Amino acid sequence: MAKKNVLFECQHCGFSTSRWMGKCTNCGAWDSLVELSEQQQEIVKLTASPTGTAKAKAITEVVETEVERFSSDDVELDLVLGGGIVPGSLTLIGGSPGVGKSTLLLKIGSNIAKQGKKTLYVTGEESEGQIKLRANRLNANSENLFLLSEIKLEQVLFELTQRRYECIIIDSIQTLYSEAITSAPGSVTQVRQITFDLMRIAKERKISIFIIGHITKEGSIAGPRILEHMVDTVLYFEGDSSQELRILRGFKNRFGATSEIGVFEMKAEGLISAKDISSRFFSKTNSQPGSALTVIMEGSRPIVLEVQALVSDSHSPNPKRQATGFENNRLNMLLALLERKLEIGLNQYDVFINITGGIKITETAADLAVLAAIISSFRNRAISKETIFIGEVSLVGDVREVFQLDLRLKEVALHKFTKAIVAKKPTDSFGLKCYEVNEVTKLIDWM
Ligand SMILES: Nc1ncnc2c1ncn2[C@@H]1O[C@H](COP(=O)(O)OP(=O)(O)O)[C@@H](O)[C@H]1O
Ligand SMILES: [Mg+2]
DSSP: OOOOOOOEEETTTOOEESSOOSBOTTTOOBSOEEEOOHHHHHHHHHHHSOOOOOOOOOGGGOOOOOOOOBOOSOHHHHHHTTSSBOTTOEEEEEEOTTSSHHHHHHHHHHHHHHTTOOEEEEESSSOHHHHHHHHHHHTOOOTTEEEEEOOBHHHHHHHHTTSOOSEEEEEOTTTOBOTTOOSOTTSHHHHHHHHHHHHHHHHHHTOEEEEEEEBOTTSSBSSOTHHHHHSSEEEEEESOTTSSEEEEEEEEETTSOSOOEEEEEEETTEEEEOSSGGGSSOOOSOOOTTEEEEEEEETTEEEEEEEEEEEEEOOSSSOOEEEESSOHHHHHHHHHHHHHHSOOOOTTEEEEEEEGGGOOOOSSTTHHHHHHHHHHHHHTOOOOTTEEEOOEEOTTSBEEOOTTHHHHHHHHHHTTOOEEEESSOOSOOTTOEEEEOOBHHHHHHHO
């Protein structure tokens, strides 16, 4: 008789082994190993290394396929998705509780339904009555929008045989479970099986599927990371429900770029595309010490932002350095540079940085503004709100030019700022007075 293959899998991290252990050697979780059935082992193999009979072709013989898309009737979501929803795609939307995942997707579901496409909203978190209340508030009622309050995958699959759906929303992946598997909802085996089944359905029947996923405090999807690898597109909400504007950022997109962000605002009628985005992240009035303005690029859009710094006496032998919306390591580097180059010693001070509006800065063009804000707070002297700082600061203290400076300056001029501090004078300054600061020491001189 053929020997049975035995495989155990850790339900926390997905580590697999042929021997049962009380403690996972990979993540250290206790009693988390579960034996996989042969069918589950098949899926593991399929998702890890797909098998098939496909033969390679010369690329010159391959005919390109245009990605087909339809609009979600929401400007910002279309933008993050790379131009609209791709039929047959599987999209994961993650975010912390209360950020507006259910609100956004119920509205999107109704937008799609109103285009005549049958849409199924599966909720494992709230009752039908609660969703109906929300639908009334969002003006999301449509006879093509169907509601299923269910946590069993098998029931969802059965529902799909009842109507020709073109879009499915799963709220949330952590509450859905398959009866074929004994492990708990949200565990690696469950999530893999469910995502695998949903992926198959999406591709076979060309149904666009959105999966909502909860996020841990650390900012990653709660439970297994394998989810991110399996789906076509991953979008995350940045920040939390305390922010006025909610930002949806693309992390992975098999059908387009991931550089764009979507900006939404929570209103009584739902989480809707924010208007006039470029002027929402700064205010020109009321200049105070510790505030400096910069302009960053978010995909194709320049956005003017306010960097705030607070430098205060520390009562601890290990002063605090804390940044929200800016990388902590980068802040430490800039502080070391201040000490070394500008002889501003901040080792007796706590330093806090905050980027207004809940945006996370992912580029280096804001370095100069961060330095300016820190110096301004340290000296308790305000910087004029007419000035924008644009520049990357290097480890040796020189200020470098940033990409797409002209687009940024144009935006700055549009908002009627008058001065820009840049690494090198641009050819076209769009009517702005540009000051060259190619070394951090010159920043002090200017200030
Ligand atoms: N009646 C209401 N008017 C305006 N906003 C509301 C109302 N009820 C709830 N909200 C907002 O909706 C948010 C909840 O959104 P929800 O979509 O349930 O989040 P998630 O699904 O991401 O947990 C709350 O943070 C709250 O700000
Ligand atoms: Mg929800």
